[in-house]
Structure formats: structure tokens, C-alpha cells
Amino acid sequence: MMRIISLAALVLFLCVGMGLVGLVMSEGLNGITWEFLSTEPTRMGRSGGIGPMLIGTLWVNGLASLLVAFFGYPLALDLWIRRSHRTPKAERPASFLLTLLAGTPSIVYGLVGHSLFCRALGLGYSSLAGALTLSVMLLPGFVAQIVASLEELPQNMFVAATSLGIGLHKQATHLILPCLWPSLLTALMASWTRAMGETAALMLTSGYNSRWPESPWDSMRTLPVHIYELSMNVAGGEAVALRSATVLILSTTLIGAMMPAFGRIVMSWRSRRNARDSLDREKRFEFHSIS
Amino acid sequence: MNSDLDKIFRGCLRSCTFIVTLIALLGFVHVVKEAWPALVSKDLWATWLSSQWLPREGQFGILAMVASSLAAAALGVAIAIPMSWCIAIAMIFYLTPKMKRVSALCLEIIASVPTVLLGLFGSVWFVPLWAGDNPGYGLGPAACVLSIMLIPQLSLASLEIIVLDLDGFRQTAATLAIRTHVFIRRVLWPAKRHSLFQVARMSAARALGETLALMMVTGNVIAWPQGFDTPIRTLNATIALEMPYAQDAHRGSLFFLGLVTLTLVWLCHGLSRKGR
Secondary structure: OHHHHHHHHHHHHHHHHHHHHHHHHHHHHHHOOHHHHHOOEEHHHOEEOOHHHHHHHHHHHHHHHHHHHHHHHHHHHHHHHHHHOOOHHHHHHHHHHHHHHHOOOHHHHHHHHHHHHHHHOOOOOOHHHHHHHHHHHHHHHHHHHHHHHHHHOOHHHHHHHHHOOOOHHHHHHHHHHHHHHHHHHHHHHHHHHHHHOOOHHHHOOOOOOOOOOOOOOOOOOOHHHHHHHHHHHOOOOHHHHHHHHHHHHHHHHHHHHHHHHHHHHHHHHHHHHHHHHHHHHHHHHHHHHHO | OHHHHHHHHHHHHHHHHHHHHHHHHHHHHHHHHHHHHHHOOOOHHHHHOOOOEEHHHOEEOOHHHHHHHHHHHHHHHHHHHHHHHHHHHHHHHHOOHHHHHHHHHHHHHHHOOOHHHHHHHHHHHHHHHHOOOOOOOOHHHHHHHHHHHHHHHHHHHHHHHHHOOHHHHHHHHHHOOOOHHHHHHHHHHHHHHHHHHHHHHHHHHHHHHOOHHHHOOOEOOOOOOOOOOOOEOOHHHHHHHHHHHOOHHHHHHHHHHHHHHHHHHHHHHHHHHHOO
């Protein structure tokens, strides 16, 4: 009985879930052409393309990813150092705040971004305000992933480096960063995938402008916001919404599929480079011994 | 020289942590500051503890929206929890390794679908299913959409919890010649239920925080939830719909709604962390 119920639940859900993806793709794939991907929408989005939305999405996500990497790596390093130096009192407030941030719903991030970045800082509805909001939203996940990767590194390496008199700044740039490349890239891609689907926070911060964006201070519409607009506020916009949804699903799935592959490529490139370096060292050693 | 550079480096790291902490705190302070006029208004209780949300007339009753949010989340979670546990059990005990890998991949693909697409799917395919005398928007499609959103992650998390130390349990069960369904009910369930409920509470927090998917299938009419096919509006949907044009007291009330959502979500997270 338990076998039948559990297998039925699995089959039912996979049929509904994959049916959802399949239905969206089957109705949306037909109209995806280069023209659709590269032109401006016309007639409120009922016809034309999604070019500005794609650029807007890339712009907002790119800026957010840059900000996350810029603040996230030092923040993760600081937390990890405090944790490894057994100074929980110093580490606790930042960790607690990150936990709170991780549990905050995206609409509240939208409110914070709208109030703090759009109004108080005077950025208005702009991709910069959207990217700042997204970066605060993505930071907890990114930092948690990097701290977990740092904790997996062999601690003997740091003991040896410290005993050789290598400073912390050199360890961070020459020892930790090369080891952490794959994790950093994977964490960034995970953040990118989450940012790709974000709608509520961006509706209140980067706005709805469907023209080509010219600078980070321009209001711009991302792809999820465009899908929402077409399906809710534009009569007869469902067909273009489904086509845009197909583009969104394909891009998120592609990035998701690329994540492990990319990590493996970076790892194999690093191991090849290390092998080549050690071979060079051996050759140099042999040359010196002979001469 | 080395130690000086180290000090500068540590200073940079600490200042980075400080900046991020400051931005996050400023954000929370701003939300409270914007909501303050609504929080200290004279007839607070009379205003908030009603179901009349009429911003032009200065009436900001939130009870109907709170009830709608809670009802949608509760229904979604009530469907998602048993389904996820069944899926996790099927994947561990009744599937071949190859089928398990394929199912996990499908679950990951479904989990990566953005919520706005679930809303689109719900509005195009689920809402007509519920349509009868009414257009079909309401609790029914909302619960379906929420459960599709929650099940993949909840199943994968439940799977990880059940797999932890499973071999030891299995060996003991094998030596006692216990059958699979008895093993699941009498051994696995008592040992794992606390962890499984923790994850379920976290998914309840996620359901309460969802905005777009629900906005697209609930019909967005402020009313008490009376049936599966009558329109409702959640707290988050009100913020997203009204914030672009809200002014003064109306704006403060929307920030207050944000605080209410935040409290509910953090409460769920707090409950899920309590048992650890």
C-alpha cells in the first residue's frame, strides 16, 4: 500500500511539474526567433520582441552579481576567520543578521529597496536601485556557500603557511582564492539563477520601463516583470508571455546545468596547470643538478 | 611590514562586514520608520482589527488579508508536506538508482522554475479548472500553485534527512527481518519526524513570503476566504499592487503590512530553528 501511494505521488507530481515546463515550452518555442530576442516590444508588448528586457535582466543581474562578489568574498572570509579564531562574540551579530536576511521575503526587500535606495538615496526607479536590492537579497546565500567551502579546505595548509611567515593577505590572495575559484563561480551562478527569477523586489525598485536601457540610472523592465505585466495587465499578451517564459526557463536551466560542468572544467584546468607547474619545477631542478 | 599589511587587510575585511551590517540595519530601520505613523495612530486597534481596507477613506483593516495569506499558505503546505514525504520515500525505497537520478533531476528542473512562471501556469491552466459560477480565482488555484512551488525543495530536503544514517537503521531492520513499510512507520518516522517537521515549517515561511505566483491566481479582491473559488488578496499582493501610487498614511500602512509579513515569516523560521 505504501509503495503504491508513494509511487503514485511521485508520478503525479512529476507529470504535473514536467507537464508545466513542457506546456510552456511547446507553446512558447514556436515564436522564438532572433528578431523576437533583439527588438523592442510594440503594442504594449502584444507584438515585437523582448530585447530591452533581456538587456535589462543582464544589466541588473550583472551589477548585482558584481556587488555580491565584491562584498560577499571579504564578508565570508571575515566570518570564517572569526569562527576559526574562536571569537563567537565577534562573529555572532553578523551571522545572526545574515540568518535574518536569508529568511526575509522578497517583497520586504522590495520595500527596503524602494524606501532606502529609490527614495532616500535618490536613485529613483533604476537598474542600480534594483541591483543594490538584489545584491542584499543574494548576499546571505552566497556568503553561506563560501563559508562552507572555506571550512572544507584543509586547515593544515593555513598552519603551514602561517609557520612560514606568510601573511593573511597573501594567504587570502595566493592560497585561498585559487582553491576557492570553483566554489566562487558556482556560488555566483547560483545567485545569478535566483536573480533571474526575481520579480517582486524588482517591481518596486527597477520599475517597468520597456525601452532600451542606456545607463544604470535608467528604469528598466526585467524579463520576469515583463511576463507578469503581459499576463496580468495586457489583454491578449499571453502568447508573448509564454514565449518570454520559454526564454526564461531555457536560460535558468542552462545556467543550472552549466554550474557543475563549469566547476569540473575549472578544476581540471587547475589540476592540468598544477601538473605542468610541478613538471617545470622538476625540469628546472634536474637542470640545476646537472649544471 | 607583513604584519602591517595584515592589519590593513583585516581592517578592510572588518569594514566590509560593517558596511553590509549597516546597510541591512538601515533597511530594517527604514521599514520601521516608514511604518511608524501607522503604528502610533490613535485608533490603531479599531483600524487594524477590521477587514475594511479602503485607503481613500482612511480605513486600513488588515484582518481579511492576514486570514487570506495564512489560509493560502496553510493549504499549500498541507498539500505539499505529505506529497513531499511520499516522493522522498518512493525515491529512497522503491526506485532503482537510475530512476532515482532521473527523478532527482526532474525535481531540480521544477525547483528552478521561477515563481512568476508558476503564476502564469496557474492563471492559464489552473484557474479555468476551478471556474464555474465564479471566474475561478481564489484559494484553490493558490494552494495548487504554492504546493508545486514547495514540493521539489521539500522533497529533496526530506530525502537528505531520511538518507542520513539510513544504513545503520536498515542493517538493524534487516537483522530483525522487518518489512519496508513497518520499518518506515515504526523506525524511520519516530527517528526523523522532528527534522522533517522543521523543514516543513521552513517551507511554510517560504509560502507566506510568496508574492507574484499568488497575485496571479487569487483574483486580488480583499475579502475573507470563503471557499476555494472565491477571490482573495494576500498581504504581499497588496504591497506589490498599491506601493507604486501610495502616499502618506496609505504608504505607512503598506510598510506596516510589510512588518506583519516579516513577523509571520520570521516566526515560522524561528519555530523551525527552535527544535535544532
